[in-house]
Amino acid sequence: MQTYNWYQELIKPFWAPPAYLFGPVWTFLYILIAISFGKVFLMTWQKQIGLLVALPFILNLIFNFAFTPIQFGLQNNFLAAIDILLVLGTLIWAMIAIFPFASWITYIQIPYLLWVSFATALQLTITYLNR
Numbered sequence: 001m002q003t004y005n006w007y008q009e010l011i012k013p014f015w016a017p018p019a020y021l022f023g024p025v026w027t028f029l030y031i032l033i034a035i036s037f038g039k040v041f042l043m044t045w046q047k048q049i050g051l052l053v054a055l056p057f058i059l060n061l062i063f064n065f066a067f068t069p070i071q072f073g074l075q076n077n078f079l080a081a082i083d084i085l086l087v088l089g090t091l092i093w094a095m096i097a098i099f100p101f102a103s104w105i106t107y108i109q110i111p112y113l114l115w116v117s118f119a120t121a122l123q124l125t126i127t128y129l130n131r
Contacts, residue, residue: 060091087120
């Protein structure tokens with residue numbers, strides 16, 4: 001409850017989506033992530049691609065899963081802004097790295113890329129407004 005109150009009290013831009021939207025969006029995205037990232041890790045294990053191709057996917061998962069504890073656990077907007085930039089950067093890197101081997105994995109990341117781009121703009125704005 002304390003975390004919820006903290007987030008509710010932050011200054012947010014007028015275009016910030018309602019809190020109830022995040023759950024369904026992330027559920028859909030995590031299904032796409034599980035399918036596509038799972039395929040990347042299977043391809044790596046089967047030696048169809050090298051570890052350097054899988055590396056941005058691994059880093060993306062780490063940064064993605066770190067966001068909630070940083071944002072809501074530590075309640076640190078600045079670190080969350082850095083983290084979301086790393087999520088966005090590793091996602092773009094991953095999409096480029098896998099394209100020559102399995103272009104469908106790049107295409108299936110487009111909704112994730114769009115959402116993370118929006119989330120990055122939102123987090124950077126919240127960080128700026130609450131400095």
